[in-house]
Amino acid sequence: MSAASQSFEAPAEARTSAAPAGRRSGRAVSARLLLGVVLPLGLGLVWEAVVASGFASGRLMPPPSRVIAELVRLASTGALWEHSLITLSRVLGGFAGGAVAGIALGVLTGTSRLLRDLLDPSFQALRSIPSIAWVPLFILWLGIFEASKVTLIAVGVFFPVYLGVSSALMSVDRRTAEVGRIFRLSRLATVRRILLPSILPATVVALRTGLGLGWMFVVAAEFMGASSGLGYLLVDGQQLGKPTQILAAILTFAVLGKATDAILASLAAPFLRWQDSVGEAP
Amino acid sequence: MLQLDHLSKTYPNGTLALDGVSLTLREGEILAVVGGSGCGKSTLLRLASGLDTPSRGRVLLDGQVVAEPVARIGMVFQEPRLLPWLSVAENVAFGIRELPEAQRRARVEALLGEVGLSDYAARWPKELSGGQAQRVAIARALAPEPDVLLLDEPFSALDAFTRIDLQDHLIRLWQHHKRTFLLVTHDIEEAVALADRVVVMKPDPGRLAAEIPLDLPRPRLRSSAPFQAAERAVRGALSDALRREPQRTILN
Ligand SMILES: Nc1ncnc2c1ncn2[C@@H]1O[C@H](COP(=O)(O)OP(=O)(O)O)[C@@H](O)[C@H]1O
Ligand SMILES: [Mg+2]
Numbered sequence: 001m002s003a004a005s006q007s008f009e010a011p012a013e014a015r016t017s018a019a020p021a022g023r024r025s026g027r028a029v030s031a032r033l034l035l036g037v038v039l040p041l042g043l044g045l046v047w048e049a050v051v052a053s054g055f056a057s058g059r060l061m062p063p064p065s066r067v068i069a070e071l072v073r074l075a076s077t078g079a080l081w082e083h084s085l086i087t088l089s090r091v092l093g094g095f096a097g098g099a100v101a102g103i104a105l106g107v108l109t110g111t112s113r114l115l116r117d118l119l120d121p122s123f124q125a126l127r128s129i130p131s132i133a134w135v136p137l138f139i140l141w142l143g144i145f146e147a148s149k150v151t152l153i154a155v156g157v158f159f160p161v162y163l164g165v166s167s168a169l170m171s172v173d174r175r176t177a178e179v180g181r182i183f184r185l186s187r188l189a190t191v192r193r194i195l196l197p198s199i200l201p202a203t204v205v206a207l208r209t210g211l212g213l214g215w216m217f218v219v220a221a222e223f224m225g226a227s228s229g230l231g232y233l234l235v236d237g238q239q240l241g242k243p244t245q246i247l248a249a250i251l252t253f254a255v256l257g258k259a260t261d262a263i264l265a266s267l268a269a270p271f272l273r274w275q276d277s278v279g280e281a282p
Numbered sequence: 283m284l285q286l287d288h289l290s291k292t293y294p295n296g297t298l299a300l301d302g303v304s305l306t307l308r309e310g311e312i313l314a315v316v317g318g319s320g321c322g323k324s325t326l327l328r329l330a331s332g333l334d335t336p337s338r339g340r341v342l343l344d345g346q347v348v349a350e351p352v353a354r355i356g357m358v359f360q361e362p363r364l365l366p367w368l369s370v371a372e373n374v375a376f377g378i379r380e381l382p383e384a385q386r387r388a389r390v391e392a393l394l395g396e397v398g399l400s401d402y403a404a405r406w407p408k409e410l411s412g413g414q415a416q417r418v419a420i421a422r423a424l425a426p427e428p429d430v431l432l433l434d435e436p437f438s439a440l441d442a443f444t445r446i447d448l449q450d451h452l453i454r455l456w457q458h459h460k461r462t463f464l465l466v467t468h469d470i471e472e473a474v475a476l477a478d479r480v481v482v483m484k485p486d487p488g489r490l491a492a493e494i495p496l497d498l499p500r501p502r503l504r505s506s507a508p509f510q511a512a513e514r515a516v517r518g519a520l521s522d523a524l525r526r527e528p529q530r531t532i533l534n
Contacts, residue, residue, distance in 0.1 A: 175359070178363070182331060199366070275366070
């Protein structure tokens with residue numbers, strides 16, 4: 001080895017330009033998507049056939065065709081858009097408030113020992129209260145209308161975001177933080193140039209969890225004295241005995257929840273291209 | 283230059299990692315500290331860099347006490363520790379943010395050229411091999427033009443070929459930048475290939491055992507008789523250092 005070492009040239013390294021690695025082919029993706037719909041589609045078709053051939057009435061569990069008809073009816077009267085839009089605006093309003101507060105307080109407690117000792121115990125105590133338990137109080141304080149609903153959603157979003165951000169900050173690798181120390185970054189520069197970029201992936205996960213909880217809490221909020229929104233359609237469908245309306249609202253919830261999560265994920269993806277993980281951007 | 287003055291370090295758990303180590307770096311030399319795993323090499327460099335504070339003794343740079351990291355002392359860690367969210371070029375520029383844009387870009391370009399990675403400027407760290415990443419880390423440490431560069435087993439995680447390649451790179455950087463290097467390693471061949479002077483450490487607690495000056499001409503031919511004689515001398519000093527304390531070494 002030692003004889004070879006002197007004549008050993010720097011290895012000629014591939015001169016490829018920075019090409020993003022591991023992009024899956026479009027065909028493989030659509031094949032996998034198809035695989036995912038096999039089960040729900042199959043079950044729907046089976047139920048459709050069972051009801052059509054008269055083995056079941058489908059009164060309590062209507063077949064897909066009736067649910068679709070109900071969706072079309074709701075859409076054509078404009079009710080579907082109206083209720084969806086109201087629910088969506090409640091979720092987004094609550095999400096915005098909860099996320100901003102969660103990130104801000106998470107960063108403060110995650111970067112300052114003093115603030116952490118001061119604030120974190122209170123947040124942990126508040127977190128152990130099931131958030132729905134606040135509803136009566138919020139209604140007393142803020143009334144029955146929008147403010148109490150949006151606040152409840154914001155509370156639901158706040159905790160996962162706060163917890164995700166502050167715990168991610170505290171588990172930043174010491175070795176990474178030392179790079180900041182060796183280049184003598186100020187405290188603020190360390191937060192901005194080392195800590196915040198380090199926790200970006202965890203923050204996106206926390207925000208997506210928060211958004212999911214926002215959708216959960218909007219249903220709770222709309223169960224309580226709402227006269228509009230998808231949650232109202234649920235209650236209304238139950239009181240009038242219209243399972244098709246309930247299922248139509250549930251389907252809409254599913255589509256909206258998935259869509260907002262996908263939008264959030266794709267907004268974050270360009271900032272996470274540097275990540276070196278098994279599953280590329282979701 | 284850099285002076286380590288009777289450095290001792292006891293970790294909070296009671297481990298005495300270093301006991302009264304004194305070393306003086308000469309301007310422009312490469313000093314290699316050789317010792318087995320756990321004999322306090324990393325501890326020594328962490329104290330020298332100001333990342334940790336000694337329990338006793340002090341670190342002096344031209345007579346000034348070094349109590350925290352300073353611009354004139356750079357550090358290359360055992361792992362590259364690149365920031366994964368920055369491109370290769372941005373990583374190299376990490377420590378020179380205060381320079382004007384044009385100057386900063388010129389320096390990054392020059393350094394990437396010197397470590398043979400000009401074509402990789404726009405890449406993410408995840409797209410580099412281990413050897414390439416460590417070259418970026420060396421470029422990053424040199425970017426602020428420190429007077430002293432501390433290197434903590436920088437090539438120990440690499441295969442033999444890559445290691446020799448990087449050692450050659452390091453010598454070229456040293457000849458071009460004319461800085462003082464303090465290199466810590468457990469690899470005797472590496473120490474003899476690079477250093478002007480080798481210091482041997484012994485463990486439990488970490489102390490200096492011997493100093494071996496190397497006046498081998500550069501470039502050094504690893505297969506030459508003087509090179510191999512120097513390797514034997516360092517190896518001999520290392521085993522002497524361990525042998526002089528039979529009970530301790532056997533018990534451990
Ligand atoms: N943070 C730490 N806390 C306690 N003991 C440590 C710490 N770091 C290192 N040590 C101990 O100090 C000794 C020297 O460690 P180190 O300087 O890392 O050795 P080397 O770099 O030569 O392998 C070892 O016995 C190790 O276990
Ligand atoms: Mg070490």
